[in-house]
Amino acid sequence: MPPRDAPDEPIPPVDDSTRKSSGVQAGGTPPEGMKPSVLIVSPGLEHANNGNWQTARRWAGILAPHYEVEISDGWYGSAPDLLIALHAHRSAEAIESFTAAYPGRPVVVVLTGTDVYRDIHRHPTAAHVLTLAQRLVVLQPQAKFEIDPWLRHKVEVIYQSAAFEARHEPRRDAFEIVCVGHLRREKDPITLMQAAHRLPPTSMIRIVQIGRALDAEFERAAESAHGLHYTWIGELSHHATRELIRRARALVTTSRIEGGANVIVEAVMSDVRVLASHISGNLGMLGQDYDGYFSPGDPDDLARLLLRTERDHAFRRHLKAQCHARRPLFEPERERDAVLHLIDSVLAHTQPTPA
Numbered sequence: 136m137p138p139r140d141a142p143d144e145p146i147p148p149v150d151d152s153t154r155k156s157s158g159v160q161a162g163g164t165p166p167e168g169m170k171p172s173v174l175i176v177s178p179g180l181e182h183a184n185n186g187n188w189q190t191a192r193r194w195a196g197i198l199a200p201h202y203e204v205e206i207s208d209g210w211y212g213s214a215p216d217l218l219i220a221l222h223a224h225r226s227a228e229a230i231e232s233f234t235a236a237y238p239g240r241p242v243v244v245v246l247t248g249t250d251v252y253r254d255i256h257r258h259p260t261a262a263h264v265l266t267l268a269q270r271l272v273v274l275q276p277q278a279k280f281e282i283d284p285w286l287r288h289k290v291e292v293i294y295q296s297a298a299f300e301a302r303h304e305p306r307r308d309a310f311e312i313v314c315v316g317h318l319r320r321e322k323d324p325i326t327l328m329q330a331a332h333r334l335p336p337t338s339m340i341r342i343v344q345i346g347r348a349l350d351a352e353f354e355r356a357a358e359s360a361h362g363l364h365y366t367w368i369g370e371l372s373h374h375a376t377r378e379l380i381r382r383a384r385a386l387v388t389t390s391r392i393e394g395g396a397n398v399i400v401e402a403v404m405s406d407v408r409v410l411a412s413h414i415s416g417n418l419g420m421l422g423q424d425y426d427g428y429f430s431p432g433d434p435d436d437l438a439r440l441l442l443r444t445e446r447d448h449a450f451r452r453h454l455k456a457q458c459h460a461r462r463p464l465f466e467p468e469r470e471r472d473a474v475l476h477l478i479d480s481v482l483a484h485t486q487p488t489p490a
Contacts (some may be wrong), residue, residue, distance in 0.1 A: 171482055172203040174215035178225040187221045189373070189397055190245065190295065194219065197474045212236075217482060220268075221245045224254035224261035231260075234267045241269040241481045248394030248416050249321060251278045265289075269481050274395025275419025291477055294420075295397045296470035297404040299462075303382040309341040310445045312410070313383040315376055315398040316390070317346040318353035318367075323389045323412070325356060329434035330441060331365035340364050340445055342387070343379060345371055381405045384451075385444055388412065391431055395420055400465045408454040410440055421461060427454045 177191035195204045210218065210229035218233050220226040223244050230242055244264060246255075251273060254261040265271060265282070271289045273279050279290045305311060316322040324344065331342050347370040348354035357367035371379070380386055386402035386409050393416030400420075402409050411417040413428040421427070427444075429436040443450055463469070 170201065170203050171216040172205075172214075173198055173217050173219060173478065174210065174213060175204065175206045175219045175221070176208070176210060176226045176229045177206060177221045178208060187247065191221055193296070193470070194474055197471045198478065201475065202478070215240070217241050217243065217478065217485075219243045219245065219478075220264075222247045223250045223264050224258055227260045227264045230264045230267055239485070241485050242267055243270045243272060243477065243481060244268040245272040245274075246278065246394060248390070248392045251281045251394055252392045252415065255281070269485075270477060272477070275416060277415040277419035278394060281415075291473070293470060293473045293477070294464045295395060295400050296465050296467040297397070297401045298467055299404050300377065300381055302406045303378070305382055305384050306341075308339075310339045311383050312340060312342050312385045312387055312441065312444075313345065313379050314342060314387045314389065315345045315380065316388070316396075317370075318344075318348040318357060319350060321390060321392045322346075323391045323432060324353055326389045326432055326434050326437060327387065328356060328360035328365055330437035331360065331362070333434060333438040334364045334441065336363065338364065338442060338445060340441055341366065342441075343368060343383075345369075345376055345379065377401055377405075380407055383407055385410050385454075387437075387441070388417065389431070389437070390414065390416070393417060403458045403461050404465055406455065406459065408444070408451065408458050410437075410444060422457070425457055426450075427457070 175191045175195055177187045191206050195206055198204045205215070210233045214237065217240065218230070220230050220242060223246055230244065233240070234242060250261060255265065265286055268289065270291055271282065271286065272291050272293050274293065274295055276292050279287055279292065282290055314327055318324045327342065327344065334340055342365045344357060344365065344367040348357060361367060380398070380402055386398060386407055388396055388399065388409065388411045390396065390412055391414065393414060395416055399409055399411070399417070408427060409421060410427050410429065411421060412431040414431050417428070427440070429440045444454070
């Protein structure tokens with residue numbers, strides 16, 4: 136079933152440990168002069184180098200001047216004034232334990248793509264934690280239509296952001312296209328490999344696949360697909376990845392499930408055009424009328440789009456202009472203001488409970 140239409144809507148290092156006390160008495164308010172405390176629970180920390188970690192790191196940087204912020208992979212008994220949980224399903228135990236211990240303290244749940252488009256519909260625990268949260272954050276407007284109508288009053292749309300970094304001079308010996316994401320089923324890397332195999336020998340397209348293989352099946356497939364048009368180079372640092380995005384002629388994302396891909400943000404914020412699977416999460420990021428979509432899971436359609444991008448200069452200019460028009464949505468100031476307003480308002484409307 137095609138995605139439902141919705142209108143388009145216009146860091147410092149942090150400590151992974153949460154085992155120290157926040158300094159706030161249970162159910163009370165921070166002592167005068169002390170900043171309120173926020174715990175960010177992320178199932179992926181720095182070593183995971185994934186979207187959850189990038190969001191946690193970025194939000195920690197936004198909140199740090201105003202709040203005492205810690206990041207952890209779970210809740211271990213500390214008493215923060217507010218809990219932010221990334222990924223409803225994978226952080227469910229932390230959310231349930233925290234709300235049981237401190238029922239008067241608020242929880243904000245940031246929903247991932249697998250939450251929105253799979254887990255909250257299949258797993259009762261994931262659905263249940265949505266009822267415990269004071270606010271639910273989705274990363275693009277299409278996602279809110281997956282939330283039960285009686286919970287939608289809790290939903291806030293906050294686009295991810297990236298600083299503008301000017302595009303590098305592209306390679307002249309190849310038409311380089313970058314795909315970023317760990318190799319797993321939701322990202323559908325096989326479709327990209329098959330599309331590369333369908334490109335004619337005369338094409339100068341060189342697809343660079345960045346990301347760790349999370350399954351032996353995808354590792355074998357990526358190694359077998361290596362050839363004239365496709366190279367898998369494994370995992371890179373965030374900085375090195377963005378450098379390759381800045382050099383690319385285009386970024387391609389083949390995901391079957393996507394909550395709001397941060398790599399799309401980074402490409403757009405470097406004036407790099409995007410080729411994307413026609414799924415709800417990408418529609419919410421790039422708009423209903425974007426012309427760089429292909430049918431998800433269809434390597435023939437993707438191969439046609441890749442070749443058109445390589446050969447049609449006017450089409451490339453058109454996609455670049457469409458991406459440029461989305462840039463205001465992904466400005467760091469917009470995300471910063473939205474995150475601060477969300478957390479400030481949640482805490483302002485929380486009634487302290489007796490200690």
